Amino acid sequence: MTAPTRIVPTGTGTGPGTGTGTGTAPVGAPRSSAELIRAERPVLAHNYHPLPVVVARAEGVWVEDVEGRRYLDMLAGYSALNFGHRHPALIEAAHRQLDQLTLTSRAFHNDQLAGFAERLAELTGLDMVLPMNTGAEAVESGIKVARKWAYDVKRVPADQATIVVAGGNFHGRTTTIVGFSDDDTARVGFGPFAPGFRTVPYNDLAALEAAVDETTAAVLIEPIQGEAGVLIPDDGYLTGVRELTRRAGCLFIADEIQSGLGRTGTTLAVDHESVVPDVLLLGKALGGGIVPVSAVVARRDVLGVLGPGQHGSTFGGNPLAAAVGSAVVELLATGEFQRRAAELGAELRSGLAALTGKGVTGFRARGLWAGVDIDPALGTGREISERLLKEGILVKDTHGSTIRLAPPLTITSEELASALHCLERVLA
Numbered sequence: 442m443t444a445p446t447r448i449v450p451t452g453t454g455t456g457p458g459t460g461t462g463t464g465t466a467p468v469g470a471p472r473s474s475a476e477l478i479r480a481e482r483p484v485l486a487h488n489y490h491p492l493p494v495v496v497a498r499a500e501g502v503w504v505e506d507v508e509g510r511r512y513l514d515m516l517a518g519y520s521a522l523n524f525g526h527r528h529p530a531l532i533e534a535a536h537r538q539l540d541q542l543t544l545t546s547r548a549f550h551n552d553q554l555a556g557f558a559e560r561l562a563e564l565t566g567l568d569m570v571l572p573m574n575t576g577a578e579a580v581e582s583g584i585k586v587a588r589k590w591a592y593d594v595k596r597v598p599a600d601q602a603t604i605v606v607a608g609g610n611f612h613g614r615t616t617t618i619v620g621f622s623d624d625d626t627a628r629v630g631f632g633p634f635a636p637g638f639r640t641v642p643y644n645d646l647a648a649l650e651a652a653v654d655e656t657t658a659a660v661l662i663e664p665i666q667g668e669a670g671v672l673i674p675d676d677g678y679l680t681g682v683r684e685l686t687r688r689a690g691c692l693f694i695a696d697e698i699q700s701g702l703g704r705t706g707t708t709l710a711v712d713h714e715s716v717v718p719d720v721l722l723l724g725k726a727l728g729g730g731i732v733p734v735s736a737v738v739a740r741r742d743v744l745g746v747l748g749p750g751q752h753g754s755t756f757g758g759n760p761l762a763a764a765v766g767s768a769v770v771e772l773l774a775t776g777e778f779q780r781r782a783a784e785l786g787a788e789l790r791s792g793l794a795a796l797t798g799k800g801v802t803g804f805r806a807r808g809l810w811a812g813v814d815i816d817p818a819l820g821t822g823r824e825i826s827e828r829l830l831k832e833g834i835l836v837k838d839t840h841g842s843t844i845r846l847a848p849p850l851t852i853t854s855e856e857l858a859s860a861l862h863c864l865e866r867v868l869a
């Protein structure tokens with residue numbers, strides 16, 4: 442693997458709002474972090490609550506703000522940056538493709554898409570690919586495919602298909618998806634919602650068995666629930682879901698948009714139990730942190746139910762996305778990132794174990810991914826994230842006092858140790 446080159450600080454490194462900025466502003470003078478944050482307020486929808494840092498450049502695991510302060514990125518774009526910022530092989534693939542062809546729409550074929558689908562099918566052990574752009578689109582597309590399969594193959598009566606989902610799920614932000622979320626902030630105020638979903642507790646096979654019936658098209662779950670705080674189900678749960686869905690004659694859809702592509706120390710999180718779902722949803726890191734790329738990957742007898750005109754996306758499968766996606770799959774095919782995640786994951790776990798009782802009340806970790814519960818007496822997850830920001834570490838809270846650690850898989854042992862050391866300092 443090519444070691445990412447460290448970015449070189451170029452700014453003044455003075456306090457927030459006091460620097461002059463080093464980026465080239467398209468209109469007028471360069472603006473400081475504080476000015477840029479203020480400028481967002483009247484013109485951007487307030488659907489996020491970002492930490493007060495304005496990133497201008499990044500390379501590998503390091504990002505730099507407009508004043509030239511450097512931060513270690515321990516969030517990695519919610520796992521969209523598994524290969525780090527601007528991985529040389531991915532940037533090269535993107536540059537090469539930018540010089541050739543960027544978009545055709547699927548009205549025509551392009552010379553990149555077949556190779557991307559072949560590589561992705563081979564990596565996942567499945568047959569066919571439906572290329573999309575965002576994670577939520579892949580989830581929506583997976584739901585459509587499952588329903589079509591239920592009517593065409595399972596012979597569920599028209600409009601009766603159901604999909605069983607898990608409590609605490611996070612699958613994206615469309616109206617259909619938030620309709621089966623149990624997070625009030627995500628759902629309340631956005632109804633009416635699509636029918637056809639049943640919710641059962643996560644990690645509960647008996648409840649799942651009771652919810653599945655002859656109308657069930659699919660069981661849709663995250664093999665590890667990321668947004669819920671990196672909740673890892675008991676050993677045997679994924680195997681149980683696989684056996685149960687096979688017995689019930691419905692599809693197992695694994696949403697690996699956050700858990701997949703090396704993050705947990707294997708290519709997919711379901712690989713920990715050697716389980717092969719019928720439908721796999723991928724996104725985030727599939728675009729290498731460069732372009733939005735997502736995909737529904739499935740067996741031929743499942744994705745084969747779609748015919749011309751029944752689904753599509755203007756940008757889905759565009760040649761730039763396919764070129765970057767192919768380069769991502771090539772990186773994963775080496776196995777090196779999965780190995781790194783497993784090895785450094787062991788260091789992450791032992792570092793967090795050492796902090797348990799010293800401000801950390803508990804944690805769940807697999808590979809380079811951890812949900813860390815902080816003693817609420819020390820502050821909310823947000824407050825801990827803000828204190829870590831001041832220490833030069835970027836993380837984000839999930840719920841309450843839980844923070845999520847998900848660094849690029851290119852992080853070194855020393856960088857990881859230094860991030861854990863900062864956490865220790867902040868908690869002390």
Ligand SMILES: Cc1ncc(COP(=O)(O)O)c(C=O)c1O
Binds near residue numbers: 519580697725
């Ligand atoms: C498991 C899972 N599914 C779906 C999504 C939605 O992806 P996107 O934000 O690209 O729509 C996310 C995003 O965090 C996710 O974690």
